Structures are given as C-alpha cells and as structure tokens.
Amino acid sequence: MPKTPGSELGDYGDVENSSEVGRARRRSRGSLLIAAAACALLLAAVIPSPYTIERPGPVVNTLGDVQIEGETKPVISIPDAETFPTDGALNLLTVSLVGSPERPASWLSLVPALFDPSQRIAPRTDFYPEGSSLKDREAQGTVQMQSSQAQAAAAAFRQLGEPVTAELAIAAVTADGPADGVLREGDVLQRVNGEPIADFAELRAAIVESGAEHELRITVLRDDAEVNLTLRPAVPEGGKDPLIGAIITTYYELPAEVDISLSEIGGPSAGMMFALGIIDQLTPGAMLDGKAVSGTGTVSDTGAIGAIGGLEQKIWAAKRAESDLFLMPLDNCGDLPARLPGGLTVAPVATLSEAVAAIEDTVAGKEVAGVERCSVADQ
CATH class of the missing domain: 2.30.42.10 (PDZ domain)
Known part of the structure; x- marks a missing residue:
C-alpha cells in the first residue's frame, strides 16, 4: 500500500526520537561514569593506607634565629665564650612524615608523591614499628636531639683543640x-x-x-x-x-656552656651542622664568606660523622635552599639516588675535620671531593 504523506512524517519522527533516546542513554552512561569516578575519588580520599610519605622538611640556619613561644632566640648561643660575627648559612635539613598510626595517609594523598622525586612512599612500619605511636616517635626524637646537641658541642670544642x-x-x-x-x-x-x-x-x-x-x-x-x-x-x-x-x-x-634552641625537630641527624655552627661562632674570620652550606649527619663526641635517614629528601631540600655545598655522611653513599639535582655540589665526609675542609675549599674556589669518594669507600 502506498504510504501517505502523514505516514512518511511519522517515519521521520521515529528516526528523530531514536536519536534523542541514544543521546539520552549516552548522557546517562556519562553521568554514571562521572558519579562512579567521584565516588572512587571520595573513597580514596578517606580510606587510610598503610603507607607513610617522607618529604623534605623545614630548613634551619644554625647561624640564625628561631621563634619559640613568640620569642626570638639564636639557634646557637655561647654566652660564656668570646664569639665572632658570622655570615652565610649553615643549614640543617629535616624530613617531614605524612601518615602516622593516629593519622594515616589516605590513598589519594599518595598520588602526588608518585611523580615527585623529592618524596618517598614507604610502609608505615618503617617509621612506626608495630605498637608504637606518633607520641613515642616524638619522645625518642627529643632524646636523640638532646644527645646530639651535647655530642656536637663536645666535638666542636675538641676540633678547636679545647679540653673536653x-x-x-x-x-x-x-x-x-x-x-x-x-x-x-x-x-x-x-x-x-x-x-x-x-x-x-x-x-x-x-x-x-x-x-x-x-x-x-x-x-x-x-x-x-x-x-x-x-x-x-x-x-x-x-x-x-x-x-x-x-x-x-x-x-x-665543656670549656663553655652551649645553648641550642630548637623546637619541633627531633632526631640525631643535625649533629654535624650544630658542631659546624659552634665552630664558626668560636673562630675568628668568616668561615663561610657568605656561602650557603647545607648538610646532615650525626656526629660523635670525637668528630666521627654517622649515617642518617631521608638522604634523598634532604638533598632536594638543599637544592631548594640554593646551597653552594651539601655535606653528607660517607656512610650514606649507598643511599645516593641515581639522579642528583643539577648544580648542587655534594661532598661525602667521614669526620668533622673533613666537613670543615670541604667548606674551606668551597670558599677558596677549590674543587671539593664529591660523590666519587663513594666509589673509593665501596672498594
């Protein structure tokens, strides 16, 4: 039977309606996908992970001042000894941890660290052993910091030939x-x-x-x-x-009392930089000559420099602080990352004397023994 004009219009209308239905279904599927992604993102933001992020922390100039309870204090003061003007910076480096037993890091918070070479993701138990808390870690860090300050003062005076x-x-x-x-x-x-x-x-x-x-x-x-x-x-x-x-x-x-004022930073890894700060204050002349030296490492009372944690994060912190020299423990050579920040001179040292010599060479414009020392140490 031949179609009437009315039936032809009806056929075209069916095609148009079908297209609209298809677009509506696609919009519906898109909305569902967006909603699912939003839900997944929300869950990732609130579900705790068993990991901790280690990242560069505060940088403190041991020759500068700090604010403690609203009061400005020098990081290092030696009130009973003759001290001399200093310039430049002796930066102690720290790491910050995101993700404690009490406040675990979410899965979403881990994502930026995957693409940032200055951050490291590690199991939380690497920093908080089973059964320990943030309070336990902070208490241990406070004890270690106090011990490192005493050892740094002893090492500095001995480096200067003073009796201890x-x-x-x-x-x-x-x-x-x-x-x-x-x-x-x-x-x-x-x-x-x-x-x-x-x-x-x-x-x-x-x-x-x-x-x-x-x-x-x-x-x-x-x-x-x-x-x-x-x-x-x-x-x-x-x-x-x-x-x-x-x-x-x-x-x-000690020959003179040394007061070190620093809050909210724990652990033993600032020892070397404390010792260098004490030496600079007690030594006539400009040891740094305006240079910025950053570093990390424990120090024994005899001046031996020991290994620390978070080396890679501290290297990046030194770079961001525009350091002319980065001092690190020779014992940490095995922790050096494959890629170092460009333009940063890295000097592994084993003793406080070597650290002082590296600074003197940098100020004098001489070449400093760099990471090639690690190959020799490995052998």
Missing part, C-alpha cells in the same frame, strides 16, 4: 640482661677491667674485646663511693656483638 672530659653514667638497666641486679641507674662508670674509660667508644671496645660470657670487671661510683662489680656480657638475639644490657648516657664538661 666525659662522664658515662647508667641511665637504665634492661630487665633480665647481664647488668640486671648488678648495675644501677645513676652509677658512674670509672674503669673497665682496671682501665679508665674516657668515652662510650672506649666502653664498647672494652666490652667487645672481653667477649660474650667472659667476666667483665666494672668499677662504678655509687653514692660517692667506688664499687667493684662483675658481669658477663651476652650477644642479644639477632645481634653480633656482646652487650651488657644497660643504657649509657654521657655528660660532658
């Missing part, structure tokens, strides 16, 4: 350890196997030399009287060297 004496005391005794029931908190160590002990390094050497399960003779000062004691060091499970099962703290008698 050390006194080793028992801070705590490990339950069921070799020293349990023998040593007491507050005992001051005098001699081990009849030999005077000048510092912690000598104590460790004496314990290791004595060996596990062999009798160790220790003389302590207790209640103003010398007491002779004996114990047998033991190798802890998973350890290599014998220990006596006690926490030792060191008190230093």
